[in-house]
Amino acid sequence: MPTKVRTADTRERILTAACEAIAEIGFEKIRMRMVAERAGVSTALLHYHFDTREKLFTEAMAHSFANTAVDVERDAGTAPAAVILARILRSLLPTDAVLHQDWRLWQELWVRALRDESTRVFAVDLYAELHAWVSGAVRRGIESGEFTPTDVDELATLVLSLSDGYGIRLMLRDPMVTLDKALASIWRHIAGALGLPETVPAD
Incomplete structure (x- = not known):
């Protein structure tokens, strides 16, 4: 799979996971680790795409x-x-x-x-x-x-x-x-x- 496609797929999974997590528990309670686990990526990779x-x-x-x-x-x-x-x-x-x-x-x-x-x-x-x-x-x-x-x-x-x-x-x-x-x-x-x-x- 080309790098650009993999990157786009990873971002899609992270954003989908973030939407689900924020909707379920609220932004103030959300932690980057929670989103990473839900998206099936490492916390380091999540921070690579979204630093805050x-x-x-x-x-x-x-x-x-x-x-x-x-x-x-x-x-x-x-x-x-x-x-x-x-x-x-x-x-x-x-x-x-x-x-x-x-x-x-x-x-x-x-x-x-x-x-x-x-x-x-x-x-x-x-x-x-x-x-x-x-x-x-x-x-x-x-x-x-x-x-x-x-x-x-x-x-x-x-x-x-x-x-x-x-x-x-x-x-x-x-x-x-x-x-x-x-x-x-x-x-x-x-x-x-x-x-x-x-x-x-x-x-």
Whole structure:
């Protein structure tokens, strides 16, 4: 196996292990040795790729987001714009086990961002990426004629804000909020702004 491939595979295993460990026990309790053991690598090799816990944490967050985005946009050039936007909405909520883990990571990020300036800046940058992701999907739909023109940035901000609010309630297992209700409620705002049916599109 070529060196570059081995290196990429090692980083992938480490980042996957870091996401799992942070989601399970929290960033403050995590130790580099724990991640190394879970990834099946030596502590020295882990430190070669990530010299601090903070760097490992930020890379794990970016890795988690990137993997979700790739899966959602796998056929963005051929699928209806409403289907892609509905996929994005589902990915912004804890709709399955993987996204439930992602939400735990986000909650760790929020807590750390309140106490650490570099993490706060990183969190704001990640939100900018999420905003660009949502707004990009909306703009593609407007340009293709599938969506009614609207204030794209305002809609993207609303979608992210509603997703955060509902997502927190879902993570708390609040009996007043179900996943279906959350999806339907957010989609109604999207549909109203873009001239779409109020039923969330099936994938």
